[in-house]
Amino acid sequence: MSTKAIWVFIEQTxxxxxxxxLELTGKARELADxxxxxxxxxxxxxxxxxxxxxxxxxxxDRVLLADDPQLAVYRTLPYSRVAIAxxxxxxxxxxxxxxxxxxxxxxxxxxxxxxxxxxxDCTDLQVGEYTVKxxxxxxxNLLFQIRPAFGGNLIATIVNPNTRPQMATVREGVMRMPAxxxxxxxxxxxxxxxxxxxxxxxxxxSRQMRHSTVKLKEAPVxxxxxxxxxxxxxxALLRDLANLLGxxxxxxxxxxxxxxxxxxxxxxxxxxxVRPRLYIAAGISGAxxxxxxxxxSSKIIAINTDPNAPMFQIAHYKIVGDLTEVLPMIIKTLxxxxxxxxxxx
Amino acid sequence: xxxxxxxxxxxxxxxxPDTHNITGDVMTDAGTMNRNALPAIFNPEDLNAxxxxxxxxxxxxxxxxxxxxxxxxxxxxxREALFRxxxxxxxxxxxxxxxxxxxxxxxxxxCAVQKAGPFDIVLCGRQAIDGDTAQVGPQLAEKLGIxxxxxxxTIVEIDSEHIVAERALDHGSEIVRCSxxxxxxxxxxxxTPRPESARRRLAQKLAAAPGEYASLRQQWPxxxxxxxxxxxxxxxDLRIAVWTAEEIGAxxxxxxxxxxxxxxxxxxxxxxxxxxxKEVSPTADGIAAMIAELVHEYIVG
Numbered sequence: 001m002s003t004k005a006i007w008v009f010i011e012q013t014x015x016x017x018x019x020x021x022l023e024l025t026g027k028a029r030e031l032a033d034x035x036x037x038x039x040x041x042x043x044x045x046x047x048x049x050x051x052x053x054x055x056x057x058x059x060x061d062r063v064l065l066a067d068d069p070q071l072a073v074y075r076t077l078p079y080s081r082v083a084i085a086x087x088x089x090x091x092x093x094x095x096x097x098x099x100x101x102x103x104x105x106x107x108x109x110x111x112x113x114x115x116x117x118x119x120x121d122c123t124d125l126q127v128g129e130y131t132v133k134x135x136x137x138x139x140x141n142l143l144f145q146i147r148p149a150f151g152g153n154l155i156a157t158i159v160n161p162n163t164r165p166q167m168a169t170v171r172e173g174v175m176r177m178p179a180x181x182x183x184x185x186x187x188x189x190x191x192x193x194x195x196x197x198x199x200x201x202x203x204x205x206s207r208q209m210r211h212s213t214v215k216l217k218e219a220p221v222x223x224x225x226x227x228x229x230x231x232x233x234x235x236a237l238l239r240d241l242a243n244l245l246g247x248x249x250x251x252x253x254x255x256x257x258x259x260x261x262x263x264x265x266x267x268x269x270x271x272x273x274v275r276p277r278l279y280i281a282a283g284i285s286g287a288x289x290x291x292x293x294x295x296x297s298s299k300i301i302a303i304n305t306d307p308n309a310p311m312f313q314i315a316h317y318k319i320v321g322d323l324t325e326v327l328p329m330i331i332k333t334l335x336x337x338x339x340x341x342x343x344x345x
Numbered sequence: 346x347x348x349x350x351x352x353x354x355x356x357x358x359x360x361x362p363d364t365h366n367i368t369g370d371v372m373t374d375a376g377t378m379n380r381n382a383l384p385a386i387f388n389p390e391d392l393n394a395x396x397x398x399x400x401x402x403x404x405x406x407x408x409x410x411x412x413x414x415x416x417x418x419x420x421x422x423x424r425e426a427l428f429r430x431x432x433x434x435x436x437x438x439x440x441x442x443x444x445x446x447x448x449x450x451x452x453x454x455x456c457a458v459q460k461a462g463p464f465d466i467v468l469c470g471r472q473a474i475d476g477d478t479a480q481v482g483p484q485l486a487e488k489l490g491i492x493x494x495x496x497x498x499t500i501v502e503i504d505s506e507h508i509v510a511e512r513a514l515d516h517g518s519e520i521v522r523c524s525x526x527x528x529x530x531x532x533x534x535x536x537t538p539r540p541e542s543a544r545r546r547l548a549q550k551l552a553a554a555p556g557e558y559a560s561l562r563q564q565w566p567x568x569x570x571x572x573x574x575x576x577x578x579x580x581x582d583l584r585i586a587v588w589t590a591e592e593i594g595a596x597x598x599x600x601x602x603x604x605x606x607x608x609x610x611x612x613x614x615x616x617x618x619x620x621x622x623k624e625v626s627p628t629a630d631g632i633a634a635m636i637a638e639l640v641h642e643y644i645v646g
Binding site: 076077080100101104105107108109111112113115116117118119120121130142144145149154155156157158159160161162163201202203204205206207208209210211221245246257263264269270277278298299301312313315316317318319320321322325326329330332333334337 | 446447448451476477478479480481482483484485486487488492493494495496509514515516517518519520521522523524527533605606607608609610611612613614621622623624625626627628629631632633635636639640642644645646
């Protein structure tokens with residue numbers, strides 16, 4: 001019996017490893033150490049062997065390398081074929097996948113074939129003990145897959161006691177990127193691949209990636225708007241304030257769904273998780289899916305006409321008022337300050 | 346394009362609580378959600394999937410079958426589908442289906458799709474707003490043994506053998522070509538779903554599933570018994586087909602709670618951190634004091 005393992009799907013595009021994959025190797029390492037498990041990275045692509053040492057530096061013990069021209073760009077069937085075959089053979093305990101478009105295409109396909117449980121968009125992962133009283137049975141060392149549920153007023157802890165691997169997806173930014181340790185050692189194992197003709201039913205004719213100019217994750221200040229902003233025009237106010245503070249505009253899902261602002265701005269469980277120095281929430285009621293993506297911010301200012309908005313409960317500064325009045329006041333105060341500073345200089 | 350063969354589509358839809366429009370009434374004093382207070386709606390992206398199927402039918406000919414799994418009242422979304430142009434609707438309902446996670450759901454749908462007959466394209470919304478997992482589509486594709494095109498936004502070309510579709514990704518898009526049969530998960534930006542047709546609505550407003558007869562007869566007291574109503578609906582092709590676990594040949598241990606590998610270990614109410622919080626008055630003075638404090642703490646430069 002080989003060592004028990006936690007697998008991480010190492011997603012790469014054009015030779016660049018997705019941040020979320022490395023964030024997950026860090027989390028996997030943290031979970032594996034007390035259990036004595038091995039952390040395994042499943043790396044697929046064409047000419048991607050050179051990426052293995054970077055994966056190892058972020059906490060992986062063993063890289064399973066699938067290198068083949070047929071894997072040059074991500075496609076559901078060849079990628080899942082490799083993962084399913086190897087998982088059946090090696091029986092990992094846990095399999096973590098980044099909640100990117102590709103990860104969310106790949107993970108359910110694999111889970112279905114392996115007939116195992118899969119939990120989407122976890123906001124935390126832990127290991128613990130689970131007892132089923134009815135069966136009088138205790139399962140040690142299960143993966144606790146923690147996520148908001150039912151409209152977000154509850155946090156559910158999901159477990160898969162009887163099936164392996166225990167699979168979960170996690171969005172980018174939820175886990176912290178581990179530091180790279182260049183001298184870490186690991187093994188690279190090249191996989192023998194077998195495909196079937198049906199695996200190539202789909203071909204990618206073209207791909208157009210725009211480099212998002214929205215850099216939420218790195219922004220020191222985020223000015224976010226929700227449904228309460230009311231219209232796309234009024235996002236201009238948020239943009240002004242964000243520019244003044246050297247920050248970025250964020251949005252709740254409600255604002256994105258209403259078409260006020262592009263999805264790239266969405267903060268929260270199904271958007272980007274952020275930890276800025278200052279987070280200004282304007283007209284955001286504060287559903288837990290949103291809070292899960294920003295509650296680690298150093299300072300939070302909430303502006304809302306509804307004094308009972310849940311966002312106020314985690315805000316450092318509560319402003320009960322109309323954002324179309326409050327935001328201009330903040331902008332004016334900041335402008336006056338910078339003019340005073342200019343005068344002094 | 347004379348040799349275009351008609352294409353048969355199956356659309357999987359779900360009735361969901363309208364979690365996007367949570368109002369004060371929905372929250373209880375304990376801070377939990379009263380699900381029954383939420384209106385049940387057609388999952389938004391499933392409407393986009395239905396619209397895409399109807400457009401395929403208009404382009405190529407063929408049929409559109411709509412299937413949902415849920416309690417008898419989920420027949421509501423099937424009526425909506427009929428009013429919008431579906432040819433045939435099927436309700437999967439059985440106590441045994443209760444408590445299904447995405448794996449058990451996709452297995453149940455697989456059994457139903459296979460029983461419904463040959464198909465060229467299976468469509469569903471990218472995800473449902475009550476869970477946002479986006480898992481059932483790909484899991485169903487795997488169970489049916491067909492390829493999947495997730496996040497489908499536009500059908501560029503389609504003929505009897507192939508489809509060329511554009512996929513909407515987070516930071517871009519991709520154009521893919523795939524052989525049929527295939528499963529598509531459809532994003533909200535794909536199209537604007539057509540409204541219900543008044544003519545179809547008039548013709549089919551009575552369409553009902555047997556599980557709904559009791560409540561229907563309160564509105565239509567002229568029907569003295571379920572049998573009478575049933576005979577009336579059956580004669581007019583208005584009885585919505587209802588399939589149970591047994592009728593779709595599903596194994597009991599693979600549906601519902603029994604077929605769900607994921608279990609809920611515990612549910613915690615959200616306890617908000619006891620943040621030290623200051624009330625700021627929405628006045629120039631209040632704001633200025635707050636900014637001064639933030640500057641002092643080097644939060645604002």
